Amino acid sequence: MIVGQQKPLEEIWEMVKDRKRLLVLGCNTCVAICHEGGNKEAGIIASLLRMKAQKEGVSIKITEGGIERQCEEEFFAPAQTDIDEADAVLSTACGIGVQFIAAFWKDKPVFPALNTTFLGGVEQIGVFSERCQACGSCVLGRTGGICPISRCAKRVLNGPCGGSVDGRCEINKEIPCAWQLIVDRLKELGQMDRYEELSPLQDWSKDRAGGPRTLKREDL
Amino acid sequence: MREKRTPRTSSRLEKILAEGHLAVTSECGPPRGSDGAVLEKKGAMLKGYIDVVNVTDNQTSMTRLCSLAASIRLKQAGLEPVLQMVTRDRNRIALQSDILGAASFDINNILCLTGDHQSFGDCKTGQNVHDIDSMQLLQMVRQMRDEGLFIGGDAISRPPEMFIGAAANPFADPFEIRVPRLAKKIAAGAEFIQTQCIYNMEKFEAWMQGVRDRGLHEETYILAGVTPFKTAGMAKYMRSRVPGIDVPDELVKRMSDTPKEKQAEEGITICLETIERLKEIEGVCGFHIMAIEWEEKVPEIVQRAGLYPRPDLEAPGQEPAKVATS
Structure with missing residues (x-):
């Protein structure tokens, strides 16, 4: 899923303070799981902004709303009236949702309430961590199911680098060394012989480097 | 004495190693x-006491004068440089291009590295490139030299002629892959x-045993890295703060137990003892x-370690320095 994190309230305030009728619009899928941008969090952000507006003596009508998914037009209908009544939207979706809302309501400014942080999973309650960079050429089959592109600070394909100490990354002791995890996993799988296979040059043309990516399914 | 090997490039370092010298x-x-x-x-201090000089590439991610220009300057000053290149800052186009630039000045040695993470340096908010890694850089330079081809497959009009090296850290984790990792680097070139x-x-010594068990010491030349401590503080810092460096407590204690004004000398003594032990491996x-x-100390270390004078490649029939054999 996509993980996001709320921007500081001050930063949000600077973006929206000159509006008259602001809708805070939640997105109740990915960013709801990390409790940052779901419909509930949109309500909380709206309350905080109302308090801020009152404190600053600024008159803005701040309402809240939400839909299940901001990255797909099919889900937009329930938000139609709310958006029509607002002069701007503060979206609590990821960057994708923000852009789809902006593309659909062409006359409304749309602001992001979150920083989209990574593609990850729920490690434990309240802990989310990155697992994928959407590079477009998955290497997990060669690396024991652990991704060195998203989990190694240098995305080293033939690791580990010399900075791996006690299973931790040189940049931060909180971060496990991806290549230590890979070696441990290959050992568990009885595949240590695979460690010496040289990973070829990665084809980054399927990554961001190749330009914006599109997937077309002719059968749909 | 080590068996002689046939050099493949005009690198001075390769010739010295191939002749069996230390x-x-x-x-x-x-x-x-x-x-x-x-x-x-700095070059003038080292000249005559070393065979080649590595030129570091924005080490610890602190922005510095580039290693390519510095290598050219040192070559013009009469030293033979080893161009260090990290994959952190350049993509495959820039790396190949800089290799050709170096080759146009007949820089004959390259050391292929990944590089420290940029968070250690002065551009912490910068992007890192890591288009390829150090193993892939080794493969790339080998292809450019041996096949005369760019990685895109086109022919290079005057291929680089470089002696190609890599770093190895016998002390990083996980230890069990330290020898396989060396094998992988050798396979990469x-x-x-x-x-x-x-x-x-x-x-x-445990690492070298593993290296010899697989015969890897006969497939590459291993140069043992040494760094003299200048102060007890430096020893402590390297023990606790530098990732991938293993300083035993007794060495830190030995430096700390030495009066401050004698610590530099003690550091040199430890370094010389290390070299003596390494000669036996x-x-x-x-x-x-x-x-x-502390470059000014290098001539003294080389002399006191019995590694001076350096072999004169022009003089035929010179006896190589003694090296350990089993």
Whole structure:
């Protein structure tokens, strides 16, 4: 899923303070799981902004709303009236949702309430961590199911680098060394012989480097 | 004496190693400014005492004068450089291009590295490139030299002629892949290896045993890295703060128990003792003396270690220095 994190309230305030009728619009899928941008969090952000507006003596009508998914037009209908009544939207979706809302309501400014942080999973309650960079050429089959592109600070394909100490990354002791995890996993799988296979040059043309990516399914 | 091998390039380092001599290399960090005279001064200190000098590439991610320009300056000052290149800052186009630039000045040695993470340096918010890694850089330079081809497949009009090296850290984790990792670097094309600084001799000997068990010491030349401590503080710092360096407590204690004014001398003594022990290890083909911001001590270390004078490649029939054999 996509993980996001709320921007500081001050930063949000600077973006929206000159509006008259602001809708805070939640997105109740990915960013709801990390409790940052779901419909509930949109309500909380709206309350905080109302308090801020009152404190600053600024008159803005701040309402809240939400839909299940901001990255797909099919889900937009329930938000139609709310958006029509607002002069701007503060979206609590990821960057994708923000852009789809902006593309659909062409006359409304749309602001992001979150920083989209990574593609990850729920490690434990309240802990989310990155697992994928959407590079477009998955290497997990060669690396024991652990991704060195998203989990190694240098995305080293033939690791580990010399900075791996006690299973931790040189940049931060909180971060496990991806290549230590890979070696441990290959050992568990009885595949240590695979460690010496040289990973070829990665084809980054399927990554961001190749330009914006599109997937077309002719059968749909 | 080591068996002679046939050199493949006109690198002075390769010739010295192929002849069976114990090689001596050192390093020169470019300045944080554009004053090339700094390099010439450092080079003059080392000249004649070492065979080749490594030129570091924005080490610890601190922005410095580039390793390519610094290598050219040192070559013009009469030293033979080892161009260090990290994959952190350049994509495959820039790397190949800089290799050709170096080759156009007949720079004959390259050390292929990944590089420290940018968070250690002065551009913490910068992007890192890592289009390829150090193993892939080794493969790339080998292809450019041996096949005369760019990685895109086109022919290179005058291919680079470089002796190709890599770094090895026998002390990083996980230890069990340290020998396989060396094998992988050799398979990728590493013809010489410069190790991380050695303080934990037992761990290094265990690694070398593993290296010999697989015959890897006959497939590459291993230069053992040493760095003298200048102060007890430096020993402590390297023990606790530098990732991938293993300083045993007894060495830190030995430095700390030495009066402050004698610590520098004690550091040199430890370094010389280390070199003596390393000379006895089969498969060690030379020494990489990294005297960090202390280049002026390199001549003394080389002399006192019995590694001076350096072999004169012009003089035929010179007896190589004694190396350990089993």
